[in-house]
Amino acid sequence: MSTRAKPSIAGRLSLRAVRRHAAWIVILLMSALFVLFLIPAVLAAEAPKPPALKAGVFDPPRMAPDFTLKGSNGKELRLSQYKGKVVLLGFGFTSCTEVCPVTLDTLAKARKSLGPAAEDVQVLYITVDHERDVPERMKAYLRGFDPTFIGGSGTAAELAAVRKNYGVQAEKRPAGDDYSYAHSSSTFIIDRSGRLRAQMLYGHSPNDYAHDLKLLLKE
Amino acid sequence: MRAGSMALLAVAGVIAGTLSWAALAPITSDSRDKVFEIPKGTWSRRVSGDKVEILPDHIRLTLGVRDTLVLRNLDDVPQTFGPTLMMPGQSFRLPFERAAEYQFACTAHASGQMTIVVHPHPDTPWARVLWRARNFSDKLRS
DSSP states (O other): OOOOOOOOOOHHHHHHHHHTHHHHHHHHHHHHHHHHHHHHHHHHSOOOOOOSSEEEEEEEEOOOOOOEEEEETEEEEEEEGGSSSSEEEEETTTOOOSSHHHHHHHHHHHHHHTTGGGGGGGEEESSOTTTOOOOOHHEEEEEEEETEEEEEEHHHHHHHHHHHHOOEEEEEEETTTTTEEOOOOEEEEEEESSSEEEOTTTTOOOHHHHHHHHHTOOO | OHHHHHHHHHHHHHHHHHHHHHSSSSOOOEEEEEEEOOOOHHHHHHTTTTTOSOSEEEEEETTBOOOEEEEEEEEESSSETTTEEEEOOOEEEEEOSEEEEEEETTSSSSEEEEEEEEEEEOOOOHHHHHHHHHHHHHHHOO
């Protein structure tokens, strides 16, 4: 003999109530689900903080490889001479019509925006074109941007060795009767202690440079 | 109300709820870092002829969500990784603040080039739905 338990009066009432208000119950459940997702998301939104520097940062920083080249100021150019200053180190060539003028103009504007603190910032620009970029030519070219900028010239082997140490690419390409260079366009940022701290990719504004320089000058 | 109608209503509710969440809930992440590592022994493997691909040709980032590229060299030799040279044990943290397509020379790729596409922060409901759909599809593929 099978026995089938009948739902109690209270059970039947609640089942009826569920059926009658089904739509409301579904909406209520969905709202609860939505709030359940939303609240943790809003709380998490405030957690991540942006990195301190605008440039790409090396961790841990290594000592910036030293070099000895011919300076556009007529003296020997060694990176280690500039310990105590923040150095912006770039690579390019004076016949460059696209990347170098933009980078150098950006660096000049960034330096100018620092006011008296700019005294502690040195821009060094090393040529990738050993044939044309003799110190005199580098001097005349860089003076157009900022007379404090110093260029570095040298033999093909000397310049290639510096590029290798910094991971800089440069490739000579024919351009009609002339030639040009395709080269890396980043600027390296070296702190007062001579450590290679950061690498700013091409395209950043003078304000971005000034932002990072101010932080590094405070150290 | 019949059981069939209730089930239909429930399905519609779930879809509406999911879409509402996808459109309205802010997009967040625990970390803004997109990390790529060169494992120890990569150089030896390359020298012995193994084709080792660590970085994809295209990397997608989103401002305010995952907008910092972190490269780590865990190998024993210096590595040129994307736009930078890293010493063994060194990492390079590269933040992006502008939505654009960036192209770098990269010796780690057969094409010699790496592209990083930085998308704007998905601010509108529709952009959030698209971002989540794309993210979900990326996760399924990886």
